Amino acid sequence: MTAALDHLPTTDVDPFAPEVLTDPLAFHEELRAAGPLVRLTRYDVLALGRYTDVRAALVDWQSFRSGAGVGMLNFHTEPPWRPPSLLLEADPPHHDAPRRVLGKILGPRALRVLRERWAADAEILVDEVLAGGYEFDAVPAVAEAFPLRVFPDAVGLPEQGRENLLPYGDLLFNAFGPRNALLEEKLPRLGELSAWVNAQCARDALAGEGFGADIWAAADRGDITAEQAPLVVRSLLSAGVDTTVTGLAAVLHAVARYPDQWARLRADPGLARVAFDEAVRWESPVQTFFRTTATDTELAGVRVPAGRKVLMFLGSANRDPRHWGPGAGTFDLDRDPSGHVGFGMGLHQCVGQHVARLEAEAVLAALAARVATITPAGPPRRRPNNTMRAWASMPLRVTPA
Structure with a gap:
């Protein structure tokens, strides 16, 4: 026997209010205390x-679809503001070939090639930061600077215009709310930023070597179509920078707090990878994603009609003491965080997560070799975003090793 939607616990809290x-x-x-499934009355979506429950919905792509959009907008009833992502906003079979191509390009072989180069780049960056003093704002100086230094090169982007990457990502993740x-x-800035990003995805705009060129080579082989290739490149530019920036800021905040x-x-x-x-578990840079029910679906004992938006709170799941224990709210290197949902889970799990890990490992190794202690030098400041738990500023003080 399943319960009706109108018997669900409700909340009128706006999860997209800046203070929340x-x-x-x-x-x-x-939200967790209210029950496994809660109706957000302000938007009439299920949470x-x-x-x-979050993990179960993430892995059940047949019931909880991404193809209607992973934001509040339902692509089945309203047109998307840009062509949907072939990875994030598509389901099999449309999702399969782009995922295979990008998974191979961002696989272990590519990471082996990049590991030494990025380690050297991280050492140079940390030396530059410390040369300016032992107090600095870690957001622009490290968390933003390192991905913007190494990832566009790996993709094969031209130097000009890279300052558009972060504003575009901020717009994109806000648009999911x-x-x-x-x-x-x-x-x-929607038209300007979208036009710039789309231009960078063309074959002729990219360097002859790099992730972008590899994607176009896959199109030449017939692994994906020439029409799909620029959208796969765009996936790198959409999600390959902001999430890593916020993840780096998260780990720097964690080690300063602990x-x-x-x-x-x-x-x-x-322990750098751990x-x-x-x-990522503790801070959950990506806080939320939506799914849409494909058919009438039973969820937490409730019959949910087809076409309903379901909002998964990844950040809440990653601190749920029912799974992580009473210390869920602490940052602890004794914990095995491998089951976290900060990169998603299942078919749509972040294809670039190993690239983000490699960037973080390079930065942490460079800092560990040069810095004995890291402490806050002032109150950090968040940058509200409808999807990301991002930072505007994080003053840190370090002592040399």
């Missing part, structure tokens, strides 16, 4: 906040 986006933890706790003040503020864990990492640099994944 800036500090969502109390809302997440209320999942507990780990077990409602049309609120955060999105309205960004919309005036100096004992930084000491452990310095003593055992092999530290990054634990920070």
Whole structure:
């Protein structure tokens, strides 16, 4: 026997209000306590906040589809503002070939080639930062600077115009939420930023070597079509920068808040990958994604009609004490964070997560070799975004090793 939607627990809290986006933890706790499935009355969408239910929805792509958009907009009833992503906003079979191509391009062989180069780049960047003093804002100086230094080169982007990457990503992730003040503020640049990004995806705009050239080579082989190739390149530019920037900021915030864990990492640099994944679990740079029910579906004992938007709170799931235990709200290198949903789960799990990990490992290794302690030098400041738990500023103080 399944319950009706009108018997669900409800909340009128706006999860996209700036104050909730800036500090969502109390809302997440209320959401988990209310029940496995909660109706957000402000938007009439269904919400999942507990780990077990979020993970189940993520892996069940047949019932909870991405092809109607992973934001609030339902592509089946309203036109998308850009051609949908072939990876993030598509389901099999349309999703399969682009995913295979990009998975191979971003696979272990590519990472082996990049590992030494990015380690050297991270050492240069950290030396430059420390040459300016032992207090700095880690967001522009490290978290933004390193991905913007290495990832566009790996893709094969020209130097000119790279300053558009972060504003475009901020617009994109805001667009997954409602049309609120955060999105309205960004919309005036929509045409300009979209035109720039689309131009970079053309074969002739990209270097002869790099991820972009590899995607076009896959089109030449017939692995994907020539029409799909620029959209696959765009996927790199859409999700390959902002998520890594926010993930790097998360791990720097974590080790500054937990100096004992930084000491452990310095003593055992092999913990760098665990530290990054634990920070992604703890902070959840990507806080939310939507799915749409493909058919009438039973969810947490409730019959959900086809075509309903379901909002998965990844950040809430990643701190759910039902799964992670009573210490879920702490950053702990003794924890195995490998089951976190910060990169999604299942068929649509982030295809570039290993690239992000490699960037984080390079930065953490360079810092560990040069910095004995990391502590806050002032209050950090968030940058509200409808999807990302992003940072505007993070003053840090370090002491040399």
